[in-house]
Amino acid sequence: MPKEDTLEKEPKERILEAGALLFATKGYAAVGVREIAELAGVNVAMISYYFSGKAGILKEIILRYFDEVKGIYDKVLAQNIEPEIALKTIVKELVNLMKKKTIFCKVAITEMPFNLPEFMEFKAEVARRHIDYIKQGLQLIKLFVDDNRYNSIITPAAISLIFSHFLFGPFIQKVWNVELDENYYNLYSETISTLLLEGLTGLIKKLNNKGETK
Amino acid sequence: MPKEDTLEKEPKERILEAGALLFATKGYAAVGVREIAELAGVNVAMISYYFSGKAGILKEIILRYFDEVKGIYDKVLAQNIEPEIALKTIVKELVNLMKKKTIFCKVAITEMPFNLPEFMEFKAEVARRHIDYIKQGLQLIKLFVDDNRYNSIITPAAISLIFSHFLFGPFIQKVWNVELDENYYNLYSETISTLLLEGLTGLIKKLNNKGETK
DNA sequence: TTATTAATCAAACGATTGTTTAATTTTTGA
DNA sequence: TCAAAAATTAAACAATCGTTTGATTAATAA
CATH class of the missing domain: 1.10.357 (Tetracycline Repressor; domain 2)
Known part of the structure; x- marks a missing residue:
């Protein structure tokens, strides 16, 4: 099954969107990586894995x-x-x-x-x-x-x-x-x-x- | 010696100014109470004492x-x-x-x-x-x-x-x-x-x- | 099928977060 | 002068911070 068929977007994209949503509502500094990961439905470590840290998302x-x-x-x-x-x-x-x-x-x-x-x-x-x-x-x-x-x-x-x-x-x-x-x-x-x-x-x-x- | 004679302002006012300066440059969430206290030249506990918490300053x-x-x-x-x-x-x-x-x-x-x-x-x-x-x-x-x-x-x-x-x-x-x-x-x-x-x-x-x- | 790489995970890292406590010093007012 | 109140302190609180580790699973390619 190719990934394009899955309804959910790629984890990297989900992290990006979750980060954007949370940054927009609470401000960059006020958002924790665990909160982002939870909203994106991924493990915390994925943030560092894909963006090499919280700042990479921004x-x-x-x-x-x-x-x-x-x-x-x-x-x-x-x-x-x-x-x-x-x-x-x-x-x-x-x-x-x-x-x-x-x-x-x-x-x-x-x-x-x-x-x-x-x-x-x-x-x-x-x-x-x-x-x-x-x-x-x-x-x-x-x-x-x-x-x-x-x-x-x-x-x-x-x-x-x-x-x-x-x-x-x-x-x-x-x-x-x-x-x-x-x-x-x-x-x-x-x-x-x-x-x-x-x-x-x-x-x-x-x-x-x-x-x-x- | 009355307080008006001292060159330094009251601790409460110093906290307020230090907080404002740090909030302005780094953003509210990015500033810690210890940083504010240090800049204001007071003990950390003074922030809760005078403003009942970090949010009180803002x-x-x-x-x-x-x-x-x-x-x-x-x-x-x-x-x-x-x-x-x-x-x-x-x-x-x-x-x-x-x-x-x-x-x-x-x-x-x-x-x-x-x-x-x-x-x-x-x-x-x-x-x-x-x-x-x-x-x-x-x-x-x-x-x-x-x-x-x-x-x-x-x-x-x-x-x-x-x-x-x-x-x-x-x-x-x-x-x-x-x-x-x-x-x-x-x-x-x-x-x-x-x-x-x-x-x-x-x-x-x-x-x-x-x-x-x- | 098998070796290799990529992706994902739970767990732990040390550092820092805001707040509270309890003791101590300073100031105040009688 | 002395007791009461206010101001200030160091220390500790539990909670959370961002990041890293090492093991495990999934995907890829030969």
Whole structure:
């Protein structure tokens, strides 16, 4: 019987999913390897066997997430479409990604135990990559402000804006009691796109006016 | 000799500050009580003595932060000033608060170990309070969209936007190499205000147009 | 079929977790 | 000055931490 026929996924994948779920809800440091193993239905030793330790699970999650993000940027920016539509498309694709793999994305974005020395350079590399995508994107869609200080403000602002719904997590449901169906996420990506687009164009207009009157 | 004369602060306050610093850099779950005690220069038992446990430190931090935020909202909204200026003022005051008490704010905003049962209701209460302020604020400054679904998108978006700089933490310095002086934070609150204001007015305008043409 | 490799397991490793205890010192107020 | 209260301490608590070991089972290939 080939493994593809079994309903259950491979142990390695089950560990990864269990880890993601637990990291997302309790935070990386608060989760024990035994808890992960139990949820994944495997022996504790399997974690070290497949991921060479607890930290390996998180690394894998982050790497996979950034691969997906890179795919989105590459795809949209290769089309060379109108700035506004490109931005909207990127936001929509990112939201789709998060909707489809909420837990993985949440962990990859929020869980970064930078205190662990081994994670320091790993995180720096991965963060720079992500930010480079954003920079490329904003440049291509002509919403790029060529100023290091502004970029250090705008880029985190844009990321936070796009991911705000997922940063708040289960709160959203609990506080506003909205139904998180497909319509909702369409409305979400529409609204966030508008906020970001109007905000950025407004900011750039203001900066240009300032430059003229000076 | 009265205690006010001693240069060192009270042990309780030292514990609180050490806890905040460590929570901010390593995350709540990753910090041990012995590490906090050592940094604070007190015995481990003092933590349970003053805060009845590690969680008590975090609770105190969060409570103090929300008191400050409440103070800002109450002060600004009582003035009954122009919507745009009110928004700008609130953003500026919030940024000032974060600049002045960066570590406390970061911990209060990001560290919420909701998995701990004892924190569940505490967090719910505190979150609702914060969101109520924002709602009041947006209503008063006429940038409020009276739709539950939109609110569940806009409110987290606004909060994420305002706090984006601190959500990214030490990254900002490392990636963009900017100097985080007073000028920088002025530029930050100016830029975030503009993004938020232009984004919200743009969104509302779009919503009104949609309503007309329908 | 058999030798080899991969996968899985229970058990134990030492280290560290948050909290409590009981004794001791310091401060306070009468 | 002296008893009561508050503050602080070292030590020990049981529980859990992530990882490793060595044996056992399953899969693979010759």
